Amino acid sequence: MQIHRSRRASGFAALPNALLQDRRLSYTARGILVDLLSRPDGWSEDGRRLADTSPQGRGAVARALRELTRFGYYRVDRVRRDDGTIVSVAHVYDSPQSPQAAPGNTRPVSGGPGVDPPVGKRPKNREKVPTLPEPVPEPCDxxxxxxxxxxxxxxxxxxxxxxxxxxxxxxxxxxxxxxxxxxxxxxxxxxxxxxxxxxxxxxxxxxxxKLPPARPARPAVPRLRECDACGGPTRQAGVCRGCAGIGEGDRAEEYAHRAEVAIRGLARVRAVLRGGPAVSGGWQTAPA
Incomplete structure (x- = not known):
């Protein structure tokens, strides 16, 4: 690998190689750290603005800031001003700092050394990792x-x-x-x-x-309709084939067979009701 560098007379920042090559940090965290260290002292920046002005989303920026805080490159303290307002002050370092190292220009939020917190209130956790505010839900399709x-x-x-x-x-x-x-x-x-x-x-x-192949198309199921004449099922609108005279001979034979079966059954019922012998078939009935 060949490295090509150009001479710079202005508009550049000198950073230690230990920072640039710290493999404990992700590339996103290192990029954000380099961006912050290239700004002048007193620069106003926060996680929301970093996310809104970069391709990474707020989740990626929040994870990167947590990495920098964990390894001592980034710290946020809440300080109370003389007028009573509380503000957050961020500190960025070009070399890892121990968690106990505190900036010299910070002031405690409430109380002082040796002052107990009010009864019923818990002391604030100074070492809590700063987090980004929850993003406002956006409309999505x-x-x-x-x-x-x-x-x-x-x-x-x-x-x-x-x-x-x-x-x-x-x-x-x-x-x-x-x-x-x-x-x-x-x-x-x-x-x-x-x-x-x-x-x-x-x-x-x-x-x-992992995009799966397209599913095969299902064969179309023909929709059955109701015959306008007899009410039976038919594939086309209107009357069925039998009512239209198509295949009329087969349909007539079927009707004749059904009628014969019905007549035989009726004759047997009459014979049993009249106390005579049951008729096995035909038109024979028991005498009255």
Whole structure:
């Protein structure tokens, strides 16, 4: 690998290699740290603005800030001003700091050294990792909502609405082929690595690589209608074939057979009711 560097007389920042090559940090965390260290002292920046001005969503930025806080590169303290207002002051370091190291220009929020907190109130946890405020829900279409419902079951695959919108074109082929959340859940969530560095990148790969083939079209089932004359089933609107005179001979023979069976049964019933012998067939009946 060859490294090409240009001479800079202005507009550059000098950073230690130990910071740039700290493999404990993700590339997103290192990029945010370099961006913050390149700003002048007193620069106003927060996690929400970082997320809104970069391709990463708020979830990725929040995870990166937690990494920087964990390894001593980033710290947020709440201080009380002389007028009584409380503000958050962020501190960025180009070398790791111990958790006990506190900035020299901070003031406690309430009380002082040796002052007990009021009864019924718990002291604030100074070492609590700063978190971003919950994003305001944005309106999203059905495809984006489907993807968000699927990945919400797995904390390692947290996505923002902007990231879900970017992945929506890859979800549409699944829905067009008749596959929904039932098929997306095992395809996207099964077999995840222990640590997911890029949720959007992993989902993009699986949506493309695991796209199932289109389902075969089901044969059309003919719809049966009711005959206008006899009320029997027919495939076409109007009257059936028998009522229309098509196949009339077969239909007449069937009706004759049914009539003969009915007459025989009626003769047997009459014979039994009159106390005579049962008639086996024909028109014979018992004498009155």
């Amino acid at each position: 059905g495809v984006v909502a489907t993807l968000l419902r699927v990945v919400r079951r797995e904390p390692r695959l947290r996505l923002g609405v902007a990231e879900a919108r970017a992945l929506a074109p890859l979800v549409e082929p699944w829905l067009e082929r008749g596959y929904g959340e039932r098929e997306l859940v095992p395809a996207l969530l099964d077999g995840l690595p222990e640590r997911v560095h890029s949720a959007a990148g992993l989902l993009r790969d699986r949506l493309v690589r």
